[in-house]
Structure formats: structure tokens, C-alpha cells
Amino acid sequence: MLRVYNTLSRTKEEFKPIDDPNVGIYLCGPTVYKPSHIGHMVGPVIFDAVKRYLTYSGYKVRLVVNITDVDDKLIAESNQCGVPMSKLAEEMTADYLANLAALGVDVIDCFPRCTETIDEIIRFTEQLIAKGFAYEAAGDVYFEVSKFPEYGKLSHRSVEALQGDGGGMAERKRSGADFALWKSAKPGEPSWPSPWGAGRPGWHIECSAMSRKLLGESFDIHGGGLDLMFPHHENEVAQSEACHGRPMAKYWMHNGLMQASSEVGKLGGRNTKPVEGDLAAQEVGKISKSKGSAPFRDMLKKFSGETIRFFVLSTQYRRPIDYSEERLHEVETGMDTFYRLFKRFERVASESFYALPAPATRKQGDFDAGDDPLLKTVAELRNRFLEAMDDDFNTGGAIGTLFDLVRAINKYADDEKLEEPSHRTPEKLDSFRRAILTLRELTATLGLFRQPPQEKTPGGDDLAGKLMKLLIELRAEARKKKDFATADRIRNTLTEIGVTLEDRPGGTDWSVK
RNA sequence: GGCGCCGUAGCCAAGUGGCUAAGGCAGCGGAUUGCAAAUCCGCCAUCGUGGGUCCGACUCCCACCGGCGCCUCCA
Numbered sequence: 065m066l067r068v069y070n071t072l073s074r075t076k077e078e079f080k081p082i083d084d085p086n087v088g089i090y091l092c093g094p095t096v097y098k099p100s101h102i103g104h105m106v107g108p109v110i111f112d113a114v115k116r117y118l119t120y121s122g123y124k125v126r127l128v129v130n131i132t133d134v135d136d137k138l139i140a141e142s143n144q145c146g147v148p149m150s151k152l153a154e155e156m157t158a159d160y161l162a163n164l165a166a167l168g169v170d171v172i173d174c175f176p177r178c179t180e181t182i183d184e185i186i187r188f189t190e191q192l193i194a195k196g197f198a199y200e201a202a203g204d205v206y207f208e209v210s211k212f213p214e215y216g217k218l219s220h221r222s223v224e225a226l227q228g229d230g231g232g233m234a235e236r237k238r239s240g241a242d243f244a245l246w247k248s249a250k251p252g253e254p255s256w257p258s259p260w261g262a263g264r265p266g267w268h269i270e271c272s273a274m275s276r277k278l279l280g281e282s283f284d285i286h287g288g289g290l291d292l293m294f295p296h297h298e299n300e301v302a303q304s305e306a307c308h309g310r311p312m313a314k315y316w317m318h319n320g321l322m323q324a325s326s327e328v329g330k331l332g333g334r335n336t337k338p339v340e341g342d343l344a345a346q347e348v349g350k351i352s353k354s355k356g357s358a359p360f361r362d363m364l365k366k367f368s369g370e371t372i373r374f375f376v377l378s379t380q381y382r383r384p385i386d387y388s389e390e391r392l393h394e395v396e397t398g399m400d401t402f403y404r405l406f407k408r409f410e411r412v413a414s415e416s417f418y419a420l421p422a423p424a425t426r427k428q429g430d431f432d433a434g435d436d437p438l439l440k441t442v443a444e445l446r447n448r449f450l451e452a453m454d455d456d457f458n459t460g461g462a463i464g465t466l467f468d469l470v471r472a473i474n475k476y477a478d479d480e481k482l483e484e485p486s487h488r489t490p491e492k493l494d495s496f497r498r499a500i501l502t503l504r505e506l507t508a509t510l511g512l513f514r515q516p517p518q519e520k521t522p523g524g525d526d527l528a529g530k531l532m533k534l535l536i537e538l539r540a541e542a543r544k545k546k547d548f549a550t551a552d553r554i555r556n557t558l559t560e561i562g563v564t565l566e567d568r569p570g571g572t573d574w575s576v577k
Numbered sequence: 578g579g580c581g582c583c584g585u586a587g588c589c590a591a592g593u594g595g596c597u598a599a600g601g602c603a604g605c606g607g608a609u610u611g612c613a614a615a616u617c618c619g620c621c622a623u624c625g626u627g628g629g630u631c632c633g634a635c636u637c638c639c640a641c642c643g644g645c646g647c648c649u650c651c652a
Contacts, residue, residue, distance in 0.1 A: 074581095136650095206650085221580060221648075237650075244650050267650070290582085295649040320582090321646075378601080379590070383583080384645070391589065394602045401601090404615070448599090452591080461591045464600035471617080478609090478617055548611060555613070566614050573615090 066121060068285070069382060069456045071293065071316035072218055076456055081284050082314055087118055087125045088283035090275040090313070092292055093175065095132040096156035097141040099359035100163050102372070102387060103289075103322045109376045110319050110457075111287050112169040113510050117453050119171075120509045121426055128278050130271060131157055131177045134264055139253055149254050150179070163360045166369035168511055176274045178265060182256045184273040185265045188307065189245045189258075197306040201236035203248030203261045209241040212302045218316060219294035243299055245269045268299040275312070276304065286313035290382075293318055320384040367392050368518060374399055377459040377510055398467070402507075403517055405470050409500050411570060412482045413493060418516055422504040426450070429505045431498065438476045442499045445469045449506050459510060466506060473499045483569045536565070536572045 066079040081087045091111050094104045108129065115125045132138075133153035142149040157177075164172070178185075189205050192198035197211045209215050216222055244266035249255030255262035275283060281304070288297060297316065304312035363372070366389070375395045379385045406417035423429035429446070433439035445465050452461035473496070481487040482496060507513045535554055542550040555565050558574070566573045 204650090209649095219580075219647080241649075247650085291647065294580085294647060299649075323645080383590095386589085391602090394589070397603095398601050401616095408616090452599095458591075461599070464591060467600050474616055475618090483616095543611080546611075552612070559614090564614060567610075568615075 066118075066454045067456055068315050068317065070314075071318050074220075077315065079315070081123060082282060085123045087123045087285070088279035089115065089125060089127045089285040089287060090271070090279055090283060091127065091129045091286075092271060092288035092296070093129040093131050094156075094160055095135050095137055096153045096160060097135070097138040098156060099361060100156070100160045101358060101360050102363060104160065105163060105167060105169075105360060105372065106322050106376055106385070107287060107289060107319055108164055108169045108172070109167055109373050109511075110381045110459075112167075112171055113377055113459060114285075114287075114317075114457055115171045116511050117457060117509045120424070125171075126279065127172050128275065129172050129175055130274050131160070131175050132270065133157065133177050133179050134254060135178075135267065153177075153179075159359075159361065163364070166361075166364050167373050168369055168514060171511075174278060176278060178270040178274075181270060181274050181277065182265070184277050185269050186246075186256075186258050188269060188273045188276070188303070191307050192245065192303065195307065197302075198245055199238065200260050201238075203263060204236055204244055205246035205260055205266075206237050206242040207245055207299065207302060207306075208238060209243070209302065210239060212306045214305065215241075215302050216298065218301050219298045221294060221298070243268065243295065245303070268296055269303060271296075271300050272303040272307070272312070275300075276308075281308040281312075282310050283313055285315045285317055287317045287319065289321055290318045291321060317381075319381045320379075322387050323384050367396070370512065370515075370517065371396050371399060373510075374463075374512060377512070378463050380456075380458055380460045382456075399517075401467070401470055402513060405474060405500075405503075406513070406516075407573075408474070408477060408483075409496075412477065412488070413497055413500075415497070416516075417500060417504060418514065420501055420504045422501065422508045429502065431502075436495050438472065438495050438499055441472045442469065442502050445472065446502055446506065453509065462506075462510070466503070469499075469503055469506070473503065485570075532563070532574050536574065539565075540572065 067076040068079045069076045089111060091107055093108075094100055111127060111129075115127045118125050131153075134149065138149050138153060142152045145152065157175075161175070164170070189198065192207065193200065193205065198205055198207050246258060246260055246263050246269070247266055248261055248263040253264070255264055275286070286297070286300075293316075301312050371392060375392055376385065378395065409415065409417050431439070431443070433443045445468050449462045449465040449469075452458040452465065455461075476496060476499065477483065480492050480496075482492065504513075535558070539551045539554040542548070542554070558565060562577045564575050564577060566575070
């Protein structure tokens with residue numbers, strides 16, 4: 065049974081789609097006014113895995129991520145750079161999409177833009193006015209929070225607490241808790257015509273409008289960073305539920321935020337006021353303030369998208385993650401164990417791990433282990449993996465069983481001496497292959513190891529490859545003649561320049577660190 | 578101040594009212610290797626502190642200490 069932690073109830077609930085087997089997921093995306101940073105990527109990676117796992121579990125999932133391409137920050141940034149807002153938004157959206165691609169996040173079904181949803185936003189606002197939940201005030205339209213008694217049910221805040229301070233509130237508002245659905249345009253600002261005059265959407269209305277347009281009045285999962293719970297998500301609930309008289313989303317999932325490690329945090333002090341108006345990634349307020357928000361694309365120069373994905377998924381999604389390069393390097397080291405096993409599989413079975421046809425669904429992945437000790441272990445570990453994932457997408461726990469699985473398979477290959485062709489039998493190879501296939505199946509649900517890693521140095525017919533071939537041959541000859549001094553000199557020198565040699569029954573492999 | 582989260586080994590990180598408290602990185606010992614590398618085996622925690630509940634708590638409750646998030650639009 066799949067269970068999901070629901071922010072609404074603050075408990076884990078059994079996952080039952082509204083319209084089984086269809087599942088609709090809406091995730092708050094970025095405000096595209098600057099290049100995206102690591103914090104923007106946490107949600108997409110997590111929900112990419114959520115969708116993959118739900119799909120694997122038999123559901124038909126539609127995942128929507130919005131792009132906020134009009135907002136105060138965008139206007140400010142565009143004025144400062146002297147670039148039209150639409151052009152700026154277009155460039156930053158391209159940056160965002162490229163980053164997702166690098167992470168292998170490719171299961172998002174659509175990216176609705178706010179500026180392409182203006183009609184729907186206006187209609188939504190009109191409906192709220194007609195139903196008495198919103199009012200116009202001098203070209204602005206505000207949602208009247210006091211008209212929606214359930215306000216605060218998501219973030220568990222009382223309206224009273226919010227109305228206490230009237231000091232800085234806009235004079236047009238009836239109450240400090242009211243929030244803007246539509247803002248009248250100031251001179252020079254981008255605007256759209258509306259029944260209330262030229263203006264633009266407020267901060268929260270787009271998500272209500274887009275989700276209704278693409279997923280319906282009620283859908284299954286609404287996701288976003290923890291920082292968005294209030295006020296953004298609370299306001300979405302108010303807008304949508306006031307308008308439709310039914311729950312907006314059945315499950316609300318909030319992911320923890322990316323933080324700088326304490327080391328870095330010290331440098332930035334406590335200046336952690338997040339960037340406002342940024343739907344998906346006020347997250348890393350700390351990082352962005354203390355480190356100047358290194359663009360994600362720069363991070364990709366240091367680490368592969370796969371490494372970052374693995375890093376993000378190695379922690380349960382509701383918890384904060386401490387970011388540090390050191391941590392990323394450790395993750396790389398751990399992942400190498402997987403890559404080495406995949407290469408080992410290729411040597412032994414002459415088949416690419418990445419081309420293996422992974423069972424697409426949970427049911428297909430079941431198999432009869434019989435009396436085969438390896439497969440029994442594999443089946444057990446597979447169950448543990450699935451149990452972890454069924455428990456509110458515990459990717460961290462699931463990854464732990466993956467390492468166990470790798471060890472079990474390596475041990476089998478060791479014990480059965482599969483590196484030596486003479487010891488291979490069809491039965492052993494079959495067990496080995498089925499175990500690897502299971503690894504393929506499970507890693508696929510996390511979106512991991514779908515492509516071979518970028519080789520640091522291609523070993524093909526380039527110069528380095530040819531030279532290495534020569535050196536390895538010379539060393540092999542030396543070793544044959546027991547001339548270990550020469551053999552070790554070659555290997556030690558290579559080690560110094562970062563090349564590692566691995567001797568094994570079939571020959572010598574090399575890799576660059 | 579209000580609402581909420583977290584504190585598990587050197588670092589990261591799962592998890593549980595009683596069974597060996599996963600796994601990763603680092604470290605140590607061993608097998609293997611001409612020596613290495615890789616791989617495998619073994620070792621490495623009593624779960625922030627103090628109380629309470631319970632036959633029994635790291636796991637529930639309270640307090641405290643420490644770390645952290647959010648508290649709208651305008652700014």
C-alpha cells in the first residue's frame with residue numbers, strides 16, 4: 065500500500081487517486097527572472113521520481129509545472145537590465161528547461177506560462193467576484209479572506225493572527241489578510257486589459273487557474289517547496305475551493321529546502337531573507353544570499369546531472385538537504401560502485417546495462433526466485449526497496465537497498481568467478497542477468513542510471529586511447545617477464561597523472577579519476 | 578511573539594516500542610593480487626540533555642539545550 069504524507073492532515077495517508085488510475089500532479093515552478101540555481105531543481109527531481117514511481121505502480125500520471133513569467137521581480141529585473149520582460153522570461157525559461165534536461169527530468173507533461181493563461185486568470189477572478197469572495201478596489205482585485213472560513217487549514221494558521229498587523233497594509237484592502245488577485249498596472253509596466261482596467265495577475269491566482277485548466281477543479285497531488293505552504297498554497301486553496309466548493313488537491317506534498325552547509329552558512333551570517341515572489345525557489349535563500357546564488361548551469365560544469373539527482377534523492381524529500389561540494393564528491397564515489405558493476409556486467413554478459421529492457425511495472429518485475437540463493441536475496445531486497453518507496457517515497461531508504469543489491473550481485477560474480485569465461489554457465493549467467501535486470505528496474509523508478517556516464521576520457525580510437533593501449537601492452541609484457549619494476553613504474557606514473565589501472569582475468573582496464 | 582520542523586557513529590543518512598539501529602563516505606583488519614586497483618568478508622553508534630509513561634523507549638509524553646523554516650500584497 066502506497067502512503068503519502070499529506071500536509072493537510074499532517075499524517076501519512078493511503079494514496080487513492082480521485083479517478084483511478086489517472087493521477088494529476090501540479091508542482092509550483094520557478095519565477096523566471098534569473099538563471100535557476102540548485103534550489104529550483106529539488107522539486108522537479110523529487111516529483112520526477114514520484115511520477116516515475118507512480119507510473120511504475122500502475123498509475124497514469126499527468127505532471128504539470130508552471131512557469132511564472134510575469135511578476136514584480138521580473139519587472140524589476142527587466143528594468144534593471146534594460147531587457148524587455150518577455151525576452152528576459154524567455155531566456156530564463158530556456159535556462160530552466162536546459163537544467164531540467166541535464167538532470168534527466170523529462171517526464172513533465174506541460175509547462176504552462178502565466179502570460180499564456182491570462183484569459184483563464186481573468187475568468188477565475190470574475191467568478192470569485194461573482195461569488196462574493198473577491199472585490200475590486202481602484203483597479204485592483206483582492207480576495208476577501210474573511211469570506212472563506214477554512215482559510216488557514218493547510219498551513220494551520222489562524223486568520224486572526226494574520227490580521228493583527230494593519231500597519232503596512234495597502235489602503236485599498238479591506239483587511240490585512242486579503243491578497244491581490246489582480247493588480248492595476250503602473251505606468252510602463254507590462255499589462256493586459258481586464259474588466260478592471262489594465263493590469264496583471266496577482267501572485268497566487270495563476271496556479272489556481274492553470275491547475276484547473278490542465279488538471280480540473282480537483283486533482284490528486286499538489287507539490288511545492290515547504291516555503292510556499294504559506295501564503296502561496298494557502299491562498300491557492302482559498303481561491304480554488306471558494307470558487308469550486310470542492311477540494312483543490314487531495315494530497316499536498318511539501319519538499320524540504322536546499323540549504324548551504326553550516327560551513328558556508330557561517331560566511332553568510334543570518335541574512336536569510338528569501339527572495340520573494342519566486343514560487344519554487346525562495347529555497348536556498350541562504351545559499352543565494354551568502355554565495356550569490358551560483359547558477360545551476362555552473363554547477364553542471366562540476367557535477368553531472370545524475371550525481372545531483374542521486375544527491376537530492378538520497379535524502380527523504382520532506383527533510384532539508386545540506387548542500388556542499390564535498391557531499392557531492394562523496395556521492396560521486398558511491399555512484400562509481402554502480403558504474404563499475406555495470407561495466408562488469410558488460411564484460412561478463414556482453415550486454416549493456418543501459419539497454420536492458422527494465423520491467424515497466426511493478427507486476428512485470430515480479431519473478432519466481434525458486435531455490436536460487438542470489439535471486440532470493442534479490443527478491444528480498446527488491447521488496448525492501450518497494451516498501452521504502454511505498455512509505456511516502458522514501459528514496460533515501462530505497463537507495464540504501466540498492467547498495468545492498470549491488471553488493472549481493474558483486475559477491476555472486478566473485479564467488480562464481482564470472483570474470484573468467486571458463487566458469488560461466490548459462491544458468492549462472494541467467495541468474496546474474498536477472499539480478500542485474502532487477503537493479504535496472506528499480507533504479508529506473510528513480511530515474512537513475514538511464515544513460516552511461518560521461519566518460520572523462522573516451523577510450524576509443526583517440527590519441528589517449530592508443531597510448532594507453534600501448535602502455536598496457538608494454539606493462540603486460542613486463543609482468544609476463546616478472547619485470548615488476550618496469551610494470552610498477554608504468555602504473556605508478558599513470559597513477560600520478562590520474563589514471564587508474566585495474567588488472568583482472570580478462571586484461572587490464574583503465575580509467576581517469 | 579505565533580505556527581511548524583529537526584537533533585541517530587568522524588561526516589552524510591534510513592529506521593523501529595522489545596528481534597543484528599539500513600546504507601553511503603572516511604578509517605581499521607582480513608581474503609584476493611607479484612604488489613596494487615577493483616571486489617568480497619569483518620570491525621567501527623545505545624540514537625542532544627533531564628525527567629515521565631510502560632514489563633520494556635532511541636521510537637510515546639513533558640521540560641530544557643542546540644540547529645532551522647514560514648509569518649501575504651507594499652517594502
